[in-house]
Each structure stands twice: as C-alpha cells, then as structure tokens.
Amino acid sequence: MIRSYLPALVFLGLGTFLGVTFAVINSVLGAKPRTRAAKFDPYESGMPSDVRQGLRFGISFYLIAMLFILFDIEVIFLYPVAVQLKAFGTFALVETIVFVVLLFVAFVYVWRRGALEWK
Numbered sequence: 001m002i003r004s005y006l007p008a009l010v011f012l013g014l015g016t017f018l019g020v021t022f023a024v025i026n027s028v029l030g031a032k033p034r035t036r037a038a039k040f041d042p043y044e045s046g047m048p049s050d051v052r053q054g055l056r057f058g059i060s061f062y063l064i065a066m067l068f069i070l071f072d073i074e075v076i077f078l079y080p081v082a083v084q085l086k087a088f089g090t091f092a093l094v095e096t097i098v099f100v101v102l103l104f105v106a107f108v109y110v111w112r113r114g115a116l117e118w119k
Contacts, residue, residue, distance in 0.1 A: 064115070067110060081096050
C-alpha cells in the first residue's frame, strides 16, 4: 500500500525541502527592500491618483451594475438548457422561449424607464 504512495511522498518532500531552502537563501542573500514615502502613495496606471478618500459613486452606477449582474446571470441560466435541449424536449424549448420573452420585456421596461442612461 505504501509503495503506491511512495513516489508522491518523495515528490512532496523534495518540493517542500526545495521551497524552504530557496526561501531561506533568499532571505539571507537577497536584497533588502528600501522603504520610501513615495512607495506608499496611491497611483493608477503610473499616474498619481486624484481620488479623495471619501469619493462616493452616484446611484446610477450601482443601478447599472445591478442590472448588468441580473441580466448576465439570467443569460447564464440559458446555457445548460441550450447544451441539453434534445434531452429536455419540447417543454424545455417552450419554457426557454417564455423565459427569453420575459427577459426581453424586462429589458425594454428598464430601457424605457431610463435606468440605462448614464447621468
């Protein structure tokens, strides 16, 4: 029994040994990090950040994000049915068509209400 696990145990032990050895060598011989004040300044894409600490997003950002997640998840539910449509039969096809029509009606409703307009 142990013979079948012996190569895996040797591999695991050798990997652990090498990992610890290299970590110790790096901490002893490696370059020590220099701490500067500029290192802790926030920046994005190489440019200094002008964002204040308490920046608040508008409600339209959250509304569009929620709608995106909602419609994205609903579309994900269509994938298993599309993959196994033959196995599910005509009933699943009709239910999927009803689902897509309701999804489209909800999308048109949200669009007409102006929820997708960035303000």
